[in-house]
Amino acid sequence: MSEKITIYDIAEKLNITAATVSRALNNNPKIKESTRELVIKTAASMNYKQNKLALALKSGRSNNIGVIVPRIDSNFFASVIRGIEEELHPHGYQVIICQTHESPKRENENLYTLIDAQVDGIIMSVTDVTTENDGAFRNVLEKNVPLIFFDRSKHIDGVSSVTINDFKGGYLTTQHLINEGCKSIAHLSGDQSLEIFKNRFLGYKQALLDNGLTFKEEYVIPVKSFVDAGKDAVDVLLQLQTPPDAIFSSSDFAALGAIQELRARNISIPKDFCVAGFSNEPFTKFMELSITSVDQSPLEMGKMSARVFLEQVDKTDTIKIEKKVVLAPELHIRKSSSRSSS
Amino acid sequence: MSEKITIYDIAEKLNITAATVSRALNNNPKIKESTRELVIKTAASMNYKQNKLALALKSGRSNNIGVIVPRIDSNFFASVIRGIEEELHPHGYQVIICQTHESPKRENENLYTLIDAQVDGIIMSVTDVTTENDGAFRNVLEKNVPLIFFDRSKHIDGVSSVTINDFKGGYLTTQHLINEGCKSIAHLSGDQSLEIFKNRFLGYKQALLDNGLTFKEEYVIPVKSFVDAGKDAVDVLLQLQTPPDAIFSSSDFAALGAIQELRARNISIPKDFCVAGFSNEPFTKFMELSITSVDQSPLEMGKMSARVFLEQVDKTDTIKIEKKVVLAPELHIRKSSSRSSS
DNA sequence: TGTATAACCGAAAACGTTTTAATTATAAAT
DNA sequence: ATTTATAATTAAAACGTTTTCGGTTATACA
Numbered sequence: 015m016s017e018k019i020t021i022y023d024i025a026e027k028l029n030i031t032a033a034t035v036s037r038a039l040n041n042n043p044k045i046k047e048s049t050r051e052l053v054i055k056t057a058a059s060m061n062y063k064q065n066k067l068a069l070a071l072k073s074g075r076s077n078n079i080g081v082i083v084p085r086i087d088s089n090f091f092a093s094v095i096r097g098i099e100e101e102l103h104p105h106g107y108q109v110i111i112c113q114t115h116e117s118p119k120r121e122n123e124n125l126y127t128l129i130d131a132q133v134d135g136i137i138m139s140v141t142d143v144t145t146e147n148d149g150a151f152r153n154v155l156e157k158n159v160p161l162i163f164f165d166r167s168k169h170i171d172g173v174s175s176v177t178i179n180d181f182k183g184g185y186l187t188t189q190h191l192i193n194e195g196c197k198s199i200a201h202l203s204g205d206q207s208l209e210i211f212k213n214r215f216l217g218y219k220q221a222l223l224d225n226g227l228t229f230k231e232e233y234v235i236p237v238k239s240f241v242d243a244g245k246d247a248v249d250v251l252l253q254l255q256t257p258p259d260a261i262f263s264s265s266d267f268a269a270l271g272a273i274q275e276l277r278a279r280n281i282s283i284p285k286d287f288c289v290a291g292f293s294n295e296p297f298t299k300f301m302e303l304s305i306t307s308v309d310q311s312p313l314e315m316g317k318m319s320a321r322v323f324l325e326q327v328d329k330t331d332t333i334k335i336e337k338k339v340v341l342a343p344e345l346h347i348r349k350s351s352s353r354s355s356s
Numbered sequence: 357m358s359e360k361i362t363i364y365d366i367a368e369k370l371n372i373t374a375a376t377v378s379r380a381l382n383n384n385p386k387i388k389e390s391t392r393e394l395v396i397k398t399a400a401s402m403n404y405k406q407n408k409l410a411l412a413l414k415s416g417r418s419n420n421i422g423v424i425v426p427r428i429d430s431n432f433f434a435s436v437i438r439g440i441e442e443e444l445h446p447h448g449y450q451v452i453i454c455q456t457h458e459s460p461k462r463e464n465e466n467l468y469t470l471i472d473a474q475v476d477g478i479i480m481s482v483t484d485v486t487t488e489n490d491g492a493f494r495n496v497l498e499k500n501v502p503l504i505f506f507d508r509s510k511h512i513d514g515v516s517s518v519t520i521n522d523f524k525g526g527y528l529t530t531q532h533l534i535n536e537g538c539k540s541i542a543h544l545s546g547d548q549s550l551e552i553f554k555n556r557f558l559g560y561k562q563a564l565l566d567n568g569l570t571f572k573e574e575y576v577i578p579v580k581s582f583v584d585a586g587k588d589a590v591d592v593l594l595q596l597q598t599p600p601d602a603i604f605s606s607s608d609f610a611a612l613g614a615i616q617e618l619r620a621r622n623i624s625i626p627k628d629f630c631v632a633g634f635s636n637e638p639f640t641k642f643m644e645l646s647i648t649s650v651d652q653s654p655l656e657m658g659k660m661s662a663r664v665f666l667e668q669v670d671k672t673d674t675i676k677i678e679k680k681v682v683l684a685p686e687l688h689i690r691k692s693s694s695r696s697s698s
Numbered sequence: 699t700g701t702a703t704a705a706c707c708g709a710a711a712a713c714g715t716t717t718t719a720a721t722t723a724t725a726a727a728t
Numbered sequence: 729a730t731t732t733a734t735a736a737t738t739a740a741a742a743c744g745t746t747t748t749c750g751g752t753t754a755t756a757c758a
Contacts, residue, residue: 066473067413068744087438092429110450131408297639410714
């Protein structure tokens with residue numbers, strides 16, 4: 015249909031050379047003002063559009079940035095991606111998304127694929143830190159492509175990260191539960207090989223100790239981030255000789271499951287049992303019995319990650335600046351743990 | 357750091373020409389088996405990676421596909437995108453995401469930007485059908501880039517779409533409310549210039565008529581998809597001479613707001629008032645008073661859109677095949693409208 | 699008038715592929 | 729031994745830019 019028109023076409027029309035056209039369009043100062051205007055005008059009249067692929071090949075920059083997340087259909091990750099997109103869009107970057115589904119193999123693949131596609135940077139939340147897939151990461155660093163971790167990070171020299179203070183999140187929540195009068199607080203923990211879960215746990219533990227409460231290993235239940243996992247955890251906890259009177263869950267979904275199971279057993283919340291979650295998923299505030307949770311400000315996290323990327327992308331220095339941004343967690347106290355107001 | 361190595365490097369090493377290398381790597385049958393193996397082996401040993409940008413320039417195909425949505429941080433859109441990504445990933449496509457934030461201007465921009473970036477196709481949910489931005493769409497069609505609408509569609513010749521049967525969704529839900537004994541059913545409607553909302557409304561209306569109930573204009577309240585909009589709507593409805601005894605909302609969020617407002621007024625749900633929503637947002641099934649809602653199978657919708665794209669992308673015919681896929685809505689009956697079980 | 703300098707523009711290479719057309723090597727047929 | 733057919737490879741163009749390096753032309757200065 016509409017023929018592709020190139021700088022050669024417009025050069026031919028004006029009896030000048032393509033180089034001049036290119037320079038004129040790029041505001042190169044070595045071009046006479048009159049010809050620049052002429053070029054720009056006829057370019058517009060011919061409906062010229064720069065071929066981004068040619069530019070990409072020539073410059074080696076694709077103007078794409080890759081984002082790798084476990085999955086996109088979670089409110090947290092979707093919000094982070096939204097933040098990234100909104101921050102980068104004005105700078106002309108397009109966002110390419112990849113999912114790992116928590117599979118290290120997929121994570122590896124995605125890393126290689128993105129490098130192959132010559133993205134200008136990669137922003138990601140790590141799926142797994144235990145398996146040895148350093149090859150893929152080393153490949154990224156060797157290619158000098160800026161790499162930024164968000165939320166789930168990994169210790170690699172020269173790699174920046176944007177996270178929240180999970181320790182503080184765990185500490186604040188536990189302290190809050192203690193303030194509400196809870197004496198024996200259990201913890202539903204995600205995979206502690208991931209730092210975020212490790213730190214939430216450590217914050218929880220420290221708050222207990224700082225308040226003179228004893229830490230019990232049996233109160234820490236490993237869970238996946240599913241509703242049913244929360245139910246099962248309650249089942250286990252209530253069979254202990256001294257069952258707890260509160261739960262701090264590192265997952266909102268598990269917290270929800272715990273609440274459902276507690277109510278099924280006619281245990282009154284928050285009167286006899288308090289529950290708090292983590293992530294501030296939308297449903298936590300929609301429930302009739304709204305759920306206390308820690309907000310991770312995902313939108314801000316995305317924007318911040320994007321900003322860190324922008325800082326690094328044009329640094330010609332081979333010296334890598336390693337920037338660690340730590341956002342403050344925000345505890346949203348709701349009915350599931352508010353004894354004072356109920 | 358690691359030098360970029362090209363097919364010229366490996367050609368030089370083997371004393372052959374780059375063309376042969378290219379053909380060998382692409383399994384061109386005109387290459388002797390022995391040399392092909394040799395080329396592949398040394399390519400691997402030299403850690404050769406094909407330059408995708410060069411390939412893109414040469415072939416005119418970027419292997420990227422653009423997805424335009426109002427926003428990404430909604431469960432529905434995120435799930436659709438997940439479906440698209442999962443279906444297209446095995447075919448080597450990368451997914452580029454753009455948001456419009458319901459702004460026709462942004463929608464236009466995104467369309468032009470994606471075409472500029474020479475994506476191989478565009479899958480989108482239309483933001484606005486009233487404003488005249490046909491230029492951007494015409495531009496897409498002229499460039500012969502496959503365009504697929506999902507959910508929110510627009511009538512353009514030669515453009516395929518994947519939607520659900522919104523009429524049926526509205527009809528089923530309304531019929532269900534009638535079956536539960538509701539006599540006067542109100543409807544919270546989204547912007548009816550969008551077909552999805554128009555059709556949900558028409559399904560609602562038809563179900564009323566088919567059951568001998570009178571349709572009242574005053575029972576139809578326009579709402580945005582926010583919780584507060586649902587509250588306001590209830591406020592209006594209860595001030596009517598004959599208030600309704602049920603609500604079919606085209607938005608789960610508005611349905612939630614309605615429920616909150618009804619309970620605040622001590623109206624018992626579902627005994628005295630039934631409520632049903634649309635979209636099957638995750639929170640609808642998490643609530644203690646779970647909310648009846650229509651599932652749009654977003655994952656399937658995304659996968660289907662991707663499949664339609666794949667069908668079209670390699671058609672060399674200039675004849676456009678216009679494919680209209682209509683998925684079946686699935687009514688999830690829950691507590692907010694189940695009198696039988698409560 | 700001659701020279702130096704700056705301003706402006708052109709020629710051609712470069713980015714790394716694929717592909718058309720031409721050429722050589724090999725085998726088969728006469 | 730010579731032609732013919734075919735298989736395998738090469739040479740070069742093409743995709744659409746940007747950019748290095750020169751080359752004019754004009755201007756300024758002596």
